[in-house]
Amino acid sequence: MTADGSAASIWMRPQRSAVGRPAQWSRAGITKVALRVADADGLEAVSMRRVAAELGTGAASLYRYVETREDLLDLMTDAISAEYELAPPSSNWLADLIAFGEQARAIFRRHRWLAGLAMTRPVIGPNGIGLIEHFLTVLQRHPASTGAKMEAFAMLNGITAAFALQEQADPGLQARNLAYL
Numbered sequence: 001m002t003a004d005g006s007a008a009s010i011w012m013r014p015q016r017s018a019v020g021r022p023a024q025w026s027r028a029g030i031t032k033v034a035l036r037v038a039d040a041d042g043l044e045a046v047s048m049r050r051v052a053a054e055l056g057t058g059a060a061s062l063y064r065y066v067e068t069r070e071d072l073l074d075l076m077t078d079a080i081s082a083e084y085e086l087a088p089p090s091s092n093w094l095a096d097l098i099a100f101g102e103q104a105r106a107i108f109r110r111h112r113w114l115a116g117l118a119m120t121r122p123v124i125g126p127n128g129i130g131l132i133e134h135f136l137t138v139l140q141r142h143p144a145s146t147g148a149k150m151e152a153f154a155m156l157n158g159i160t161a162a163f164a165l166q167e168q169a170d171p172g173l174q175a176r177n178l179a180y181l
Contacts, residue, residue: 048072073121082127089140115168
């Protein structure tokens with residue numbers, strides 16, 4: 001636990017418990033299975049029991065690698081951040097940010113459960129740090145402060161996630177809204 005009573009970030013803890021049998025799984029392998037479950041059946045289907053069953057083991061064995069479902073969600077969110085293909089910045093920061101947002105939208109479409117999670121549980125892990133560094137590099141010559149650039153990063157992610165959630169809305173509702181407009 002940290003000084004404020006919260007658990008330390010999963011990335012600040014050992015990969016697995018030091019006690020017990022030799023490692024049979026890895027966090028990356030467990031995360032991959034959890035992602036597969038979420039993509040197939042939604043985020044609600046992701047539980048320690050379900051992921052363990054997919055691995056052919058008991059839920060208790062997963063707790064040697066991941067203490068809580070929230071840790072697993074953090075690992076999943078960060079693993080998705082590795083899907084971005086970060087091109088070197090061009091001389092047009094606005095075009096680069098639009099490309100970044102379009103890529104985020106494609107990722108949210110591929111992982112339909114992610115937009116809601118990103119809106120309610122924003123997490124920064126190692127891959128997320130890479131995204132932030134890329135974003136700040138794109139805006140390196142922009143005169144805004146680092147704080148304002150971080151706010152822009154959060155806003156771009158939030159707006160893109162909100163848009164992805166709207167795209168997932170009931171097509172009948174979308175059609176009614178369009179007809180009314």
